[in-house]
Amino acid sequence: MIDVLIVGGGGAGLRAAIAVAETDPSLTVAVVSKVYPMRSHTVSAEGGAAAVIGIGDTLDEHAYDTISGGDWLCDQDAVEAFVAEAPRELIRLEHWGCPWSRESDGRVAVRPFGGMKRMRTWYAADKTGFHLLHTLFQTTLKYQEIIRYDEWYVTQLIVDDGRVHGVVAIEIRTGRVEAIAARTVILATGGCGRVFPFTTNAAIKTGDGMSLAYRAGAPLKDMEFVQYHPTGLPFTGILITEAARAEGGWLINKDGYRYLQDYDLGQPTDTPKLRSMELGPRDRLSQAFVAEQNKGRTVETPYGPVVYLDLRHLGEAKIDMRIPFVRELCRSYQNLDPATDLIPVRPVVHYMMGGVHTDLDGATPIAGLYAAGETACVSINGANRLGSNSLPEILVFGARAGAAAAGFARSHQGGQASAVRSQGEDERRRLRRVLDDGRGTGPRIADLREEMQQTLEGAAGIYRTGDPLAKAVETLASLRERAVDARVDDHSATFNTELISLIELHAMLDVAETVVACALNRTESRGAHQRLDFPARDDAGFLAHSLVHRAPSGVPSVGLLPVTLTRWPPGERVYGRD
């Protein structure tokens, strides 16, 4: 019997595992991950992690930037807890060996970031997530008591009587399906960018945890809030980090004009100005791109319209010093050198503000089930996450969920052995059937996936309207039916990636349905959710989270949950004006 079973070996999952091991070494803690932990998507994060350390900066300012950045949809108690604990988490990581970039006197260095009024983003050159994840992973190796299930894929939560009792998982290498009994489960499965066709997200970001919780009866929250990052490379969707702009990069349209000045984001200055122009929030920047496109001021390429990110004036030395990975990526994947060439960029799906609904300790409404990281929605990101808030978030709430789960495991005797056995058996039979029935006909997984992605991009992109959203509901429903008969060629038990793709497709369809349902229900525009048919923010009707349950019929049912306000009444989002 495992005391704390963590699904996911990314930043949130590993931080939770260490928290459990440190809270109480007598507890057994396991990390189940569909890829080796150091392959998790946290590894791709580039720009940095925000936490107040600088003199002159205050927790309140970090909180205010976050709340206004989130268009007042953040739960302010959560934000306050977040900004207070973030510095300690980043220092802890420093103590574990994270190679943070430094000032010449040996202190940790900080850089500016979009939507932040102060320089408070810690960074490790432009491979922050990579260093953070490897530091965490290597640190977990110190704790013998952390059991790892590497390349195991969780297909189901075992829930009985309102309480979680474990998970069912496939060992990908052997095809073995196993029910793992656990007193508590923490979902730390990351985001779901892959429901869209053009994304910075890795192949593994298929929203599994959201789907697992949703199917088990836990609500998802704020699923309509999908972040487009303004600067992705066309074709691959590889991210060019916001740090490129923080270091002084400019966004220019086809006329070489710094177009952001036309969108109430301030006036161009030579050196970057905080909360202004290129350092505005991501939702506004991506929306400005669409406006430019409509004015015909973007550049057409085979991979869609682009604008340019201009780093040439930074010079080779600064680029190599501060953002070497940007240069490496541009050279390897775009065949250009940012020191001498313009980088073509376009908005790209990047981050999920929504996720599994939790409280401040990561607890979901199902007893013993917790969630943390991008898969969760504690509501610190509101309607638009600020760059560099996610990495500290996975640490702060990973640690909190770990500690809370450890507490729960200690005070609750486990379990329902019978439920574990019978639900495990059912799931094993279901998966066997998929393999054995072996349809050589039916629609291809890849085609269904692509149709789902196009549907989402079409209906739930940067701008949305009611009719296409309503149509998307139908398309997704039909996709779900067709997915039942999807063609499976691979009947092998050994490393069957086609079976995994199929399960992921089903998870993504769950997530896609909730995104569309929430977007349809929210008849206002706020942050990353912009309705052309309801262009104004409506605090009277929608200063509230969307809470979506799976109705008994299997369709999403959306309700509202008021936002928690503490000290910051809703106001206007002001950028570039002092």
Add this chain to the structure above:
Amino acid sequence: MTAGAYRPPRDRVWFLRSRAYAVFVARELTSVFVAWTIAYLLLLIAAVTGGTLQEFAVLAARPWMIALNVLALAATTFHAVTFLNLAPKATVVRLDGWRVPDFMIQGGNHTAWLLVSAVLAWVVLR
């Protein structure tokens, strides 16, 4: 460990699979000629101390002997170049945090080689 995992048999000619491997093996095999060169020099010393330099000179002038020594020259030179070039890998020099670039260390090594060679030749031939 997975039962069904495939473990390829040992590749007997791995060193022919890439140019880099072949160069590596060639580099290592220069050591045979290093040993030979020492043996040859010991023979020379024996001749000098034993007063049989004439006979040694005759032996040394045999075509196969010259051929062998030309090979030895090529091999020891190859050894010298590769060994001196690889030296910076083991000896990273930092001055004030600034890492002395490899090419400088290599340049220094090769200069030393030339100097030593010149001095030796002068001593022997003067």
Add this chain to the structure above:
Amino acid sequence: MSTKESERAARRKAAADGHGTETIRLEISRYRPEQDTEPVFESFDVPMSEDWAILDGLNYVKDQLDGTLSFRWSCRMGVCGSCGMNVNGKPRLTCGTFLSEFGRGPVRIEPLKGFPVIRDLVVEIDDFLAKLSHVRPWLIREGEELPLTAEYAQTPEQLEAYKQYSMCINCLLCYSACPVYVLNPDFLGPAAIALAQRYNLDSRDQGDRLDLLNSDEGVWGCTFVGECTSVCPKHVDPAEAIQRYKVTAAMRSVLPWSRR
């Protein structure tokens, strides 16, 4: 228009123009333990596109031609380390190796050498993970910890001293390229030693990994073939890390009182 669509459109247009119908042949090593006793090659023709990496070709095969092909990948931006394979005999990251590099092809794609093959292009890497744990890749401190209000000071120069070795993405191309490891899997190997050095050279680390590294399976197993460094996509230079530790280990053996 979305990317995929426009990409298709571009391809269709090129095909209509008569010079875009080009394909390139991928010769892919297949191993299905339930049916094969040893790997066999299978050929697939995939569309030739300037922008496609090998990985895009493999995904095309999986999505459109044969759903049973198994391989690992995730980030497709050269940082997760999961897509290493042998491409035309050399270990490469397939997300960062472009089809255009291979002219008219064919391109031979095999699993990384030196590891047991689980299936198709998927190899077993548990051995590396065990080795990684073995070298104690975490910051070792003696005595009291600083409180969580202050960081250990580390100057940019001190950071520079180990930074390069911290860039390892655990892709294992270096193990695959190292003949010593392929012949003798007990050899600790390039990446694990580089990571040990990453901590040894960190000014905050007070530990000692001499007992692990100064052994026949540790640094002394390496005969400086140097291929680990040539194939490393992240310029970690494990060969250098190992040679440097040889000097350290030798000095500490001769002068046991010397510190690292």
Add this chain to the structure above:
Amino acid sequence: MRRTPEPYLWLLFSAGGVVAALLLPVLVLLFGVLMPLGVLDWPAQAELAALLDPLAVRLALVAVVLLCLFHAAHRIRFTSEEVLGIARLDPIIAVLCYGAAIAGVVVAVLLLF
């Protein structure tokens, strides 16, 4: 901690590599190629004998022989194991290789003293 002789062997190997690199090419060139080919004349027996006379020179020569032979022995040991895939025979191969090197050193000492 298990003790291993490798660090000492490696130090000898490295020093031998440097000595061999710096000294051997020019010596083979002179005594093995140019003089036998008649491009240069052989020095007189007495001259060479005089060169070998100082104790320091003789000691240095022994050192050179020792280092170069250990260098060669070390490399031959590993290369043969790698090329032939016989690492499990390492103890025997090591004894053979280093034994031969020691024999060479003994010969040098006998010749020079």
